[in-house]
Amino acid sequence: MNATTSPQIDDGLKAQLDGATPVMAQYLEIKAQNPDALLFFRMGDFYEVFFDDAVKAAGALSLALTKRGRHQGEEIPMAGVPAHAAEAYIAKLIRAGFRVAVCDQLEDPSEAKKRGSKSVVKRGIVRIVTPGTLTEDTLLEERGANRLIALSQRAGVMALASLELSTGEVECLETTPETLGTHLSALRPSESLVADRLLQDENLYALLKYCGGVLQPQSASLSDPAAGEARLKRLYGVDTLDGFGAFSLAEVSAMGMLAAYIDLTQAGKVPVLKAPKKTTSLAFLAIDPSTRQSLEIERTQKGSREGSLMSAIDRTITSGGSRLLAARLSRPLNHPDEINRRLDAVQWFVEHRGLRQNLRDTLRGMSDLARALSRLGLGRGGPRDLKVIKDGLELAGETIRVLKQTDAEDALDPRCPTEIRSHIKALTVSDSVADLRFKLDMALVEEPPLSTRDGGFIKAGYNSNLNELITLRNDSRQIILRMESDLQQETGLPLKIKYNAVLGYFIELTSKQADSLSDSDRQRLIHRQTLANQMRFSTPDLIDMDARIARAASDALTLELALFEDLREEVRRNAHPLQDMFDAFCALDVASSAAEWAEDMEATRPVVDDSLVFDAKAARHPVVVAALRSEGKPFTPNDGCLDASGQTGPRLTLVTGPNMAGKSTFLRQNALLVIMAQAGLFVPAASLRLGVVDRLFSRVGAGDDLAQGRSTFMMEMVETAAILSQATQRSFVILDEIGRGTATFDGLAIAWACAENLHEVVRARALFATHYHELSQLESLLAHTHNISMTAKEWNGDLIFLHEAKRGAADRSYGVQVAKLAGMPPVVVARAKDILERLETDRSHQLKLDDLPLFATVQAQVQNVAAQHAVESDVEKAVKAVNPDDLSPREALEIIYRLKGLV
Numbered sequence: 001m002n003a004t005t006s007p008q009i010d011d012g013l014k015a016q017l018d019g020a021t022p023v024m025a026q027y028l029e030i031k032a033q034n035p036d037a038l039l040f041f042r043m044g045d046f047y048e049v050f051f052d053d054a055v056k057a058a059g060a061l062s063l064a065l066t067k068r069g070r071h072q073g074e075e076i077p078m079a080g081v082p083a084h085a086a087e088a089y090i091a092k093l094i095r096a097g098f099r100v101a102v103c104d105q106l107e108d109p110s111e112a113k114k115r116g117s118k119s120v121v122k123r124g125i126v127r128i129v130t131p132g133t134l135t136e137d138t139l140l141e142e143r144g145a146n147r148l149i150a151l152s153q154r155a156g157v158m159a160l161a162s163l164e165l166s167t168g169e170v171e172c173l174e175t176t177p178e179t180l181g182t183h184l185s186a187l188r189p190s191e192s193l194v195a196d197r198l199l200q201d202e203n204l205y206a207l208l209k210y211c212g213g214v215l216q217p218q219s220a221s222l223s224d225p226a227a228g229e230a231r232l233k234r235l236y237g238v239d240t241l242d243g244f245g246a247f248s249l250a251e252v253s254a255m256g257m258l259a260a261y262i263d264l265t266q267a268g269k270v271p272v273l274k275a276p277k278k279t280t281s282l283a284f285l286a287i288d289p290s291t292r293q294s295l296e297i298e299r300t301q302k303g304s305r306e307g308s309l310m311s312a313i314d315r316t317i318t319s320g321g322s323r324l325l326a327a328r329l330s331r332p333l334n335h336p337d338e339i340n341r342r343l344d345a346v347q348w349f350v351e352h353r354g355l356r357q358n359l360r361d362t363l364r365g366m367s368d369l370a371r372a373l374s375r376l377g378l379g380r381g382g383p384r385d386l387k388v389i390k391d392g393l394e395l396a397g398e399t400i401r402v403l404k405q406t407d408a409e410d411a412l413d414p415r416c417p418t419e420i421r422s423h424i425k426a427l428t429v430s431d432s433v434a435d436l437r438f439k440l441d442m443a444l445v446e447e448p449p450l451s452t453r454d455g456g457f458i459k460a461g462y463n464s465n466l467n468e469l470i471t472l473r474n475d476s477r478q479i480i481l482r483m484e485s486d487l488q489q490e491t492g493l494p495l496k497i498k499y500n501a502v503l504g505y506f507i508e509l510t511s512k513q514a515d516s517l518s519d520s521d522r523q524r525l526i527h528r529q530t531l532a533n534q535m536r537f538s539t540p541d542l543i544d545m546d547a548r549i550a551r552a553a554s555d556a557l558t559l560e561l562a563l564f565e566d567l568r569e570e571v572r573r574n575a576h577p578l579q580d581m582f583d584a585f586c587a588l589d590v591a592s593s594a595a596e597w598a599e600d601m602e603a604t605r606p607v608v609d610d611s612l613v614f615d616a617k618a619a620r621h622p623v624v625v626a627a628l629r630s631e632g633k634p635f636t637p638n639d640g641c642l643d644a645s646g647q648t649g650p651r652l653t654l655v656t657g658p659n660m661a662g663k664s665t666f667l668r669q670n671a672l673l674v675i676m677a678q679a680g681l682f683v684p685a686a687s688l689r690l691g692v693v694d695r696l697f698s699r700v701g702a703g704d705d706l707a708q709g710r711s712t713f714m715m716e717m718v719e720t721a722a723i724l725s726q727a728t729q730r731s732f733v734i735l736d737e738i739g740r741g742t743a744t745f746d747g748l749a750i751a752w753a754c755a756e757n758l759h760e761v762v763r764a765r766a767l768f769a770t771h772y773h774e775l776s777q778l779e780s781l782l783a784h785t786h787n788i789s790m791t792a793k794e795w796n797g798d799l800i801f802l803h804e805a806k807r808g809a810a811d812r813s814y815g816v817q818v819a820k821l822a823g824m825p826p827v828v829v830a831r832a833k834d835i836l837e838r839l840e841t842d843r844s845h846q847l848k849l850d851d852l853p854l855f856a857t858v859q860a861q862v863q864n865v866a867a868q869h870a871v872e873s874d875v876e877k878a879v880k881a882v883n884p885d886d887l888s889p890r891e892a893l894e895i896i897y898r899l900k901g902l903v
Ligand SMILES: Nc1ncnc2c1ncn2[C@@H]1O[C@H](COP(=O)(O)OP(=O)(O)OP(=O)(O)O)[C@@H](O)[C@H]1O
Pocket: 624, 628, 634, 635, 636, 637, 638, 657, 658, 659, 660, 661, 662, 663, 664, 665, 666, 790, 803, 804
């Protein structure tokens, strides 16, 4: 896209252009084409921002807001940032929610001058920076993915396409409004392109607002499938999309929206993209947004990485590996074969410890190849990105050597799993890639600069022309020194040859020396400048040399840039094998780091099959166990057994037990085992047999502000309703304290009905934690229901949590003891005990308030407790005032008597 000329100027713009200076007219035209983005307008060494944009940018970036001339009688507000530092400013604006259109000078100002002194330098948009289309390391989260998605609906089918520009992944799938949330929350897009029409649906809008990142409404023309197909063909440089698979109209429309946005934001530059991957909802374990949030998979409920499942188990070395692990945890698989293939690779690294360590040591040298490749593909990478590719290629060879040296020298162990074999294949370079590696090796200096701007990244010896130019440039000092000494000899004067940017090289004499010049010398020298105490001259030889040196420097830079372009083009030609290679590195990193974690946590390989069984022995919560371990505290492992068919275990398990006994931890730990196993990871348990789960549901803890205006109880009911209507027999459900947010009998009734429905209608594997002990009767009423309780015991009036899951229902809640542990005022604890005793003796629950002698009891207790506090604090005060080191034995004895008197 080139914004230097506008085909049609609408009336509004025409009015604006009236009386504008040529540069301002150019600015206004370009701005009119990008009304929704802040326009960074390049002027020399600065990006300037004008009018309203200037006010917004100055506010967001804390820049000084200045004025530049007038337009239509008003002063023009302006702010500016130095071009070399623009990236940091843009990053800040993107984080503040803006889009930034970067408008550069497309020609050298000298070119413009040739067209006439008043002509304006050509300018055009080179890129629109938006949250979902970032490629720079400074703008991207190192270990997080950054996705742009598009949502479209055609002929009653809804499709979601996603793109990660920084790694070239493109994916699409068909979805429904009901399952959209599970996909959105797994992909966590930074930016969503959504057809206007769809945003009119209130529920869809609320969902997209909640987990769709920045929303960009798209007009109907952008979601037209025919236009989309044409754009996609252009983007991929193909005549037909058939080679990628069969896509529905909705999918083509969604991917076409992505293509249009890339075309717009990248100003026509074509990124290196992988072939679009068609997937289906059925390929993944479905986890809806609230389940995902409550299980704290990638982030905790408060939004931090620390404390999440991801942070507890992530031992990856590379940022790409970490992103892949996060992606696998976000979207665990559904097919036992695929899961087992991943598990084979982890097991291989568990069993080959030495190999694993060597691999991990090798991977430490790895940089973010995919992102470097993407930048180079879009023409904005620099020499350091080439170095990343070069290093990656070297590591590929090294990695293959490491992987092959397992048990046999040089040959691959025949037992090596398919997954690892395919990685080795991807790391094995073709002739063309080997050629590229050789060239990069020959061409690049050891530590190339980030940008091409100043040159200096091509190794001496790579190109003979460049060598000559560089020699001339580098030898210029010697040549000039020689000229200087020749001139000194010829004139007999101690003159100097100096350099400045305006005059170039010149001969400098003091005024006195100049006066003593001979006539012949005076004729030879060309006068350049007279200063207070100096005179500056040149000679034809010096002028010639100056020009040659200057030309050599600029020719060297031009040649270096051309060589860079050649290398970049060659990298681009090899983009696909390089992407495959990067994927192999990431997968190897994930498998070996999963093995590292498994060894450390004594995790085991789950048995994943098609059954409806969940049978965990001595399982632990991966996050809580790590947290307790860091405090030196033990974690009590627990078994968990469910079978939806009811054959080998209960379908529904009711979990009771005191507060703080570990009910929620137990529920979550079992759900997390499902996620980890289906992500292809080992699990923190002595063993686990898992029949694959199609959907995981969790209703744990307080609801969130998914849709504002719903109370916690309302949220709880909405989520529970969704579980009961969407879960299948293959699903896994954990429900924590359903119904507690309302009156006791309503709550109990709701909990009872939900438990019955889960067992009888949904028939999913379910864990149901509750404080309603009445529910434990269900064990005798429903065929496949068990009670278990998290145990605690009272000792010397205190409560000790054993955190052990035992068959049978809990006998009581110990809520009052927990309140005491929590530091509830003693008077309240004593009063609660009293009330509890009365409630328990009156089983009919007919106790009236009159039966509780309210004031008499409370007052007596208050006095009692207050008196205790008073005495204690006097004694405390007296003890605090004593410094034992200052006391004689006699004084100590006196203090003891005094204290005794206080008690
Ligand atoms: N198996 C275990 N081994 C050791 N400590 C545990 C175990 N399970 C839980 N805990 C500890 O007990 C604390 C309370 O656990 P949790 O929140 O699961 O209890 P709860 O029964 O759900 O409580 P409430 O009914 O009040 O919600 C946890 O923060 C954890 O530190």
